[in-house]
Amino acid sequence: MYAIDHHDLGTPATDGAPVTLDIDGQSVTVPAGTSLMRAAALAGGAIPKLCATDTLKAFGSCRLCLVEIEGRKDFPASCTTPVASGMKVRTQSETLSKLRRGVMELYVSDHPLECATCPAQGHCELESMAEAVGVKASPYGGTGPRHQGQPLDNSNPYFNFNPDLCIVCSRCVRACNEVQGTFALSIDSRGFASKIAASQDELFITSECVSCGACVESCPTAALSEKSLITVGKPTEAVSTTCAYCGVGCSFVAEVKDNAVVRMAPNRDGDANHGHACVKGRFAYGYATHADRITKPMVRANITDPWREVSWDEAIAYAAGEFKRIQAKYGRDSIGGITSSRCTNEETYLVQKLVRAAFGTNNVDTCARVCHSPTGYGLKATIGESAGTQAFTSVMDADVIVVIGANPTDGHPVFASQLKRRLRQGAKLVVIDPRAIDLVRTPHVRAEHHLALKPGTNVAVVNAIAHVVVTEGLAREDYVAERCDTDSYARWKAFVSQPANSPEALEAVTGVPAATVRAAARLYATAKNGAIYYGLGVTEHSQGTTTVMAIANLAMVTGNVGREGVGINPLRGQNNVQGSCDMGSFPHEFPGYRHVSDEATRQLFSSAWGVPLQGEPGLRIPNMFEAALDGSFKGLYVQGEDIAQSDPNTQHVSAALTSLECLVVQDLFLCETAKFAHVFLPGSSFLEKDGTFTNAERRISRVRQAIEPLAGLADWEVTCRLSNALGYPMNYAHPSEIMDEIARLTPTFTGVSYEALDRLGSIQWPCNADAPDGTPTMHIERFVRGVGRFYVTEYVPTDERVNSRFPLILTTGRILSQYNVGAQTRRTDNVAWHSEDRLEIHPDDAEARGINSGDWVGIASRAGDTVLRATVTERVQQGVVYTTFHFPESGANVITTDNSDWATNCPEYKVTAVQVTKVSQPSEWQTRYRQFSKETTRVARETPLSTAG
């Protein structure tokens, strides 16, 4: 039920051949398979309906949508009757009106039309349909049997279920099944006693419900209704924008009233999400107006001083003065900047421009360093473009889907719903993951094979799969001969064919039975369409880049790149990881992935920006820390990134940040990094600014301002002011001008503009003269690099080995309700689902240590130690423990080490050797952390601000 109304066509679109029929004397042509209801709606009419909505398959239960068809005596339901050529249909007649009134009178007899006091008033379909069929009150006068006075379920923090208002249309049940794929709801009992039940008739909060809101969206009455409709009131404005959480990049309509968001309604026209959303994007926007928001700029000379609130001008002048002083004293390359994947393309572009043009160095990096930098390197080297090859919808054509090191139901929930839909249609699934993620077994989905490998052995597993493909004659030699580099193929083929790469030889290393590897390899290689989806479980290893290359090798040798249904699909973590990389955030690349040493590119940017530019790469984030510790790096501008929490080996990072002479942090909150800062510049949330985000399918979508910036300036304006204060003019009137500059300088973006985005809705780059509407599928006829290049991917075990001191392997991940470092989601009611990070441990390992679920346990690694509560579960294999990293006080990164990917320095978050013991008090680090947080978040007058980071 849309608060701001959407023209619902009743049933989903179909794509059959055109069929012409007559509806109420009007000739209508629609695709075969279209329902009469949809055909009538497309022709401008509206047949009354209750149980139908265009996001769900028709069910035909309410009987309100009856029509007459010439030559038929009955009155079929228009939602379940498909069109036929030459059919003559009447949607209005005396008989129909009478029948519909009769149906409606029964409904309202059990659902009094007390609309004036109902939160859904004005957009309740029962109310509008009653009016449409001419029913004002029940003729039974509320005397018959009724379902009133049932208990309200308000256990979910975001929506209520009021059974008194339920008309048992089952739209919610179908939404949960068909759209979300969780199967949490059912209709309990039969006939008059039927009612909606969550799981085994539980409260929503304790049921299997994942709070995606699809049921709420589909409910035609106020039975399932957002609490915000009551607390904030009815919206008066609607602004179309893009979710600021994960890399799915869902499109939303922000419904606003008095500069406050009432609801985030997923956009049914959204190309990435098609009207669906998850608990984060749909409900967890409250952080934007949380009391912890800092809305005044602040400075301090030392991090032990209290913060002093100052004007924007003073803060900017102080930061610029410090950066100039540091450069004069320590040299030009002693400062740098970090861009954020949580900021827009335009903001990211400006920060890298500021660093290259105003600072005069290439010391710029982005948080993609710690997540998908190996994707950039590995895909560029093998296929020629640092991006995924497909659109999300491509999965609907996949026959075999391989998910490696990703947990889509938690990390990329809306894509996971689509993936599960495809699996329910019969596609086969292979999961390669140390943990039994939900997809391994979930309602109506079961992985064909789960390769539960030991953490750190991805390369060995993918090589073993390739070994089977090549030695069992499953390679697509024709495809390779036509599209790939034959020399590198021959060398790679000889390499993977070696007996040392067979599943049998590698079984002891990977822990995966050879027969399982062989079966999975055969399944993928012989599929008509085989698609690979991967995540941070691939990249965040010392061989992250090697695994990406191995995946590309595998996709090429099986001919699985360059059409719908196949491809190499990195699932990006944060919403704008793809965009921040595209925008030239890496120290070695200008926007569009062009190396800084390339003379022609440097000339292009140099003349556009009017300054000479350096041709040598700058420092990457971990290198910045090393340089800070050796005294050659002294100043850093960090926009929207919390490196003190998100980067590995916290104690090392803290030491590096403490050694800086000027750290400028631009953020919504006094985050962990801000505790080390000298200048704090208030940031603006996605609701407060204009710009674009680029999701994991290279889709550029608009972010539109829905409310005023709380601190008065959008982030891009702050960067411009800083640049101007440094003496390098940046004068943009609107982010669209920044995008125009990006388009002028970046060949894959030439056709992108705000006008084009408004016209097309969203655009998948490359978008230029060759592809004016964008490019959903890449590498169609040939690889972007010309010929696909195979790389020999030797398995090199990580240095991080278990021994008697550290006998377990810790691996990390994330959970549905929380997002990354949690700065946003911890400040919402999503804590109802996850209020602390826990350590998952196998029952055998727990028993050997006397640990029970809920016990406090100490986790020690070579880097440090921390304390968490344990959850004993068979989800993790013996010898492996697992945790999330959403809460700073958990100190998950106090334990992770400095090990990193050989090519990109992407940290090895996924493998840390640890010992786990039962303890009774917090770790020494946690005690120091609490004290440090208290000291470094004071503002003048000694008032401690939030220490929740």
Added chain:
Amino acid sequence: MDADYLIKMANQIGAFFHGESAPGQAPADIAGHIERFWDKRMKAAIVAHLAAGGHGLEPAVRGAVEIIARAQTAKAAS
């Protein structure tokens, strides 16, 4: 910059090219990677480490750092 940090990184790069490079090509490939991805002070530090004996560097990596050192000398002379 801490030499052990750079030695470890350089040897990791070496380990990749050990398998990937054509015979005799590993030093050039490793040097190419370092040239394209390391900042000036890191390159200078690994060259200085080589000049100080280069302990801990794998043979092909030592060869790579020699290539970088020669390029730096040539650049300084030009």
